[in-house]
Amino acid sequence: MYGMLYESVQHYIQQEYGMETWRKVCQIVDCKHQSFKTHQIYPDKLMPDFAAALSASTGESFDFCMNFFGRCFVRFFSNFGYDKMIRSTGRYFCDFLQSIDNIHVQMRFTYPKMKSPSMQLTNMDDDGAVILYRSGRTGMSKYLIGQMTEVAKEFYGLDMTAYVLESQNDICGGTAGPIKLTDGPLTVIVKYRLDFDNRDYMAKRVNVIAHPSQLKMPSVDLNVFLELFPFTIVLDHDMKITLAGEKIVETWILHNPGVNPKSFIGSHIMDRFKCRRPKDTQVEWETILQMRTVLFEFELIRTGHNRAAYDAALNFDFDTFDEASSLNEAQAMALASAKEFSVEHAKEEASALTTSKDEIDPATGQRRHSVGLRSILLKGQMFYIKDVDSLIFLCSPLIENLDELHGIGLYLNDLNPHGLSRELVMAGWQHCSKLEIMFEKEEQRSDELEKSLELADSWKRQGDELLYSMIPRPIAERMRKSEEHVCQSFEEVSVIFIEVLNVYDSGSNNIQDAMQAVTTLNKVFSALDEEIISPFVYKVETVGMVYMAVSGAPDINPLHAEHACDLALRVMKKVKAHALPGVAIRVGINSGPVVAGVVGMKVPRYCLFGDTVNTASRMESSSDPWMIQLSNYTALKVRKVGYKVEARGFVKVKGKGEMETYWLLEGPE
Numbered sequence: 001m002y003g004m005l006y007e008s009v010q011h012y013i014q015q016e017y018g019m020e021t022w023r024k025v026c027q028i029v030d031c032k033h034q035s036f037k038t039h040q041i042y043p044d045k046l047m048p049d050f051a052a053a054l055s056a057s058t059g060e061s062f063d064f065c066m067n068f069f070g071r072c073f074v075r076f077f078s079n080f081g082y083d084k085m086i087r088s089t090g091r092y093f094c095d096f097l098q099s100i101d102n103i104h105v106q107m108r109f110t111y112p113k114m115k116s117p118s119m120q121l122t123n124m125d126d127d128g129a130v131i132l133y134r135s136g137r138t139g140m141s142k143y144l145i146g147q148m149t150e151v152a153k154e155f156y157g158l159d160m161t162a163y164v165l166e167s168q169n170d171i172c173g174g175t176a177g178p179i180k181l182t183d184g185p186l187t188v189i190v191k192y193r194l195d196f197d198n199r200d201y202m203a204k205r206v207n208v209i210a211h212p213s214q215l216k217m218p219s220v221d222l223n224v225f226l227e228l229f230p231f232t233i234v235l236d237h238d239m240k241i242t243l244a245g246e247k248i249v250e251t252w253i254l255h256n257p258g259v260n261p262k263s264f265i266g267s268h269i270m271d272r273f274k275c276r277r278p279k280d281t282q283v284e285w286e287t288i289l290q291m292r293t294v295l296f297e298f299e300l301i302r303t304g305h306n307r308a309a310y311d312a313a314l315n316f317d318f319d320t321f322d323e324a325s326s327l328n329e330a331q332a333m334a335l336a337s338a339k340e341f342s343v344e345h346a347k348e349e350a351s352a353l354t355t356s357k358d359e360i361d362p363a364t365g366q367r368r369h370s371v372g373l374r375s376i377l378l379k380g381q382m383f384y385i386k387d388v389d390s391l392i393f394l395c396s397p398l399i400e401n402l403d404e405l406h407g408i409g410l411y412l413n414d415l416n417p418h419g420l421s422r423e424l425v426m427a428g429w430q431h432c433s434k435l436e437i438m439f440e441k442e443e444q445r446s447d448e449l450e451k452s453l454e455l456a457d458s459w460k461r462q463g464d465e466l467l468y469s470m471i472p473r474p475i476a477e478r479m480r481k482s483e484e485h486v487c488q489s490f491e492e493v494s495v496i497f498i499e500v501l502n503v504y505d506s507g508s509n510n511i512q513d514a515m516q517a518v519t520t521l522n523k524v525f526s527a528l529d530e531e532i533i534s535p536f537v538y539k540v541e542t543v544g545m546v547y548m549a550v551s552g553a554p555d556i557n558p559l560h561a562e563h564a565c566d567l568a569l570r571v572m573k574k575v576k577a578h579a580l581p582g583v584a585i586r587v588g589i590n591s592g593p594v595v596a597g598v599v600g601m602k603v604p605r606y607c608l609f610g611d612t613v614n615t616a617s618r619m620e621s622s623s624d625p626w627m628i629q630l631s632n633y634t635a636l637k638v639r640k641v642g643y644k645v646e647a648r649g650f651v652k653v654k655g656k657g658e659m660e661t662y663w664l665l666e667g668p669e
């Protein structure tokens, strides 16, 4: 489905429910799009998925959300100036309801791959109307209610309520896209009752009979019509072609070489055409009489055109088929013609035939591209002519541009000058070329926008990573939310100091030694970084050869002593495994209260303050190479939970006097 519909969803969810809800909806749907490109096509199922996600995020029902999206779409397309188009459809809401199909058809240049629904007004009265909606998508029926309600209110000042009278295949909340209950796409058909004040429109219709233009006029010979509209066909009650314009007969012969030219007249319309719009229409007298306000599209059948019937006829097993089974006349006729067809076109010829890809794609109503003549699409209305008790299909070929005109073997002169078909072709042709340029530019701009969004995103990520390497993430998030400087006191944490020994002889002036020292130190510190497992342990800083970490801040962690010891044991093992020549480490750990906060603006640092830190540093500076020295308090804490510690005795510690300390030997079993 085109991105414009999703743009409206994104816009109004953000506007009415906020960015947070939009982010949540995208998360639930796992939608990666930062934005939607108006003319790009996205999966149909995104729409019901967004509705289900919004429903889950807000508690509103799925139907309510789909209805909301429909309303959003109408409010949103005014940004593109389409509201003028709605206003120009007619004075009354019923005029609009009869023109929705036309609106989509007129959009086919702007949205060439549109698979638009078809809407048909089947009944009207003073209190409203009945409309038939057909679509190849499921789950959109409430979306349409939202659209119609919004149009009625916004453009016609009407309060309208709509409800479903009956529906086929409309599995509400199902994934969009044709339901393949059988082997072909099935159409969703929904009949709505629309309740609104329709008295003015109905009164106007009554006046038409009394209108001055309705003065009794002499009847016109039908042949005049056929001259004016050379693609017209006239149908009797059996829907057989009784008369036809010269151009449609010529085109039929052109597209069906070798046929008997006279066999066009007298044949059933469905033997010569496929009804493309409205989809799945029963082309019978009574049904068509009800649909005189509808725009029909009939596609001329070409030899070898109908691939599915073609294959079916070739693959049908006539020998074992039980003729006795009760076929009705039409089925018997179809079977006979299929039998004749399969005899004429033996299987081996089938592969030789170019699969005619140029017929109209049933799902999209668009022409498939191929070489050779394309089939022709006739668009028009069915009118009942009382004088001859016939239906006349007053139509013109639907041709997008000059390429299309040549593709179906026609020329501008074949088109009736007064019907503006020629102008449409030329306009379409110019329009298309202008549009193509516009699209390319728009695509370029949206690609650039997408790239800059991604670039901004990656810069933001890098910035965040840099920030989080200086300040713990929870602190950074809090700082982002408020200007206040974050300063916190913690009852108990464990501080770890690790010093790398024999990396650099401070007496040496040799540059080589210094560079070697940096490389070695970087290797060791990187190995230590890999052992920092957030949020259990947080790296605070490195000063010279000393690496400082903490457990229990900024995330409070009752197992801070254990996690500090585990880190020390892992680090010891890891650096030993690196076996860097001459290099050793010594570790000190102490537990107790600290105050922690961010200091500095230029290069903000998360710092710890308090005697606990000083003591931990002393535990390290008075430790031995390859040993982990614990303060008395920390040792007793971890010994209780199975860590193996060994009393080192009393150690003279600078600024602390005699302190009883312990070696940490192993973690618990």
Ligand code: HEM
Pocket (backbone or CB within 6 Å): 001, 002, 004, 005, 077, 082, 083, 085, 086, 100, 103, 104, 107, 111, 113, 114, 115, 116, 117, 135, 136, 137, 140, 143, 144, 147, 148, 151
């Ligand atoms: C006036 C400007 C309008 C434009 C430019 C427009 C365009 C579109 C486009 C591009 C799609 C997506 C189709 C696809 O991607 O295959 C669409 C779908 C749809 N449109 Fe319109 N539309 C317009 C007005 C309306 C109105 C007024 C209604 C009904 C009141 C309507 C009913 C629908 C529905 C129900 C769908 C969903 C597709 C489906 O059910 O299969 N549209 N339209």
Ligand SMILES: Nc1nc2c(ncn2[C@@H]2O[C@H](COP(=O)(O)OP(=O)(O)OP(=O)(O)O)[C@@H](O)[C@H]2O)c(=O)[nH]1
Pocket (backbone or CB within 6 Å): 541, 543, 546, 548, 607, 608, 613, 614, 615, 617, 618, 654, 655
């Ligand atoms: N890396 C680092 N070391 C710290 C921190 N706070 C204290 N220390 C060290 O802990 C040890 C004891 O600190 P104090 O008791 O204040 O001693 P001092 O007089 O400041 O420093 P000395 O000259 O080592 O005695 C000192 O070596 C400090 O460098 C800190 O936040 N980061």
